[in-house]
Amino acid sequence: MVPPRVDVLGVGFDRVDLAGATEAVLARLARGERTFVITGNPEFVMLARRDPSLAALARDADLVVPDGTGIVLGARVLGDPLPGRAPGRMLADLLAAQAARDGRSMYLLGAAPGVAERAAQALGRRHPGLRVVGASAGSPASAEDAVTTARIAAAAPEILLVAYGMPLQERWIARNLGALPSVRVAIGVGGVLDQLVGLGTVPPGIVHAVGLEWLWRLAREPHRWRRQGALWVYAYLVLWTRIASGRRRS
């Protein structure tokens, strides 16, 4: 039996770290099951709290993994810890490595015009043998869905990385996965295509090791202050929920 997800302020997270997430996706692939993966962070949780349709989308996703430190810490404080982080950037890279070994095909969708195509070349260089069967910017707007899905369906990839940022990429996948019969794994990857072409920077290993990616990103991209305001509300709510549940128990 699959254990229930860890509830972090209303969003359920699967009990996996990076290795567990990779293993779960590969096991589902081997069984021929289709997998919609969400890599959730505190910002996603806060969005889902305000928007029941996003919360429902997360409930229905096949795998919801903790993208970073915020969720792992939150789960620990709330008393039902997760085994570790599964950053989308690393999960996408491990899936690409395995796809190269298994001969599985990949399609990169999203980011600014021209970026996905360059990211495909970069990913191919990083994982020799990887079959990237297509790449395009497309558009997260639903009016463009038919054109974009026809293009992807023609390329018939097994793995689809979607880079429209949260929550547009998750909504895009939820709306369109049914129209893409070849796709076995679909995952929203945020700024990963930008990082592959050097437009977005990857945190140094030490920053990742100490779990301060969010602070590092904030320092490099100060325009995120407004968006990351959600992080402080999240931290407050986690602590408040913990205190309130302690009171109920005593």
Ligand code: UDP
């Ligand atoms: N993006 C896009 N179309 C949009 C909005 C965003 O292609 O309408 C792309 C953007 O170019 C970038 C990625 O989505 O490559 C968002 O990256 P970000 O790091 O902001 O992701 P998040 O942290 O929001 O998941």
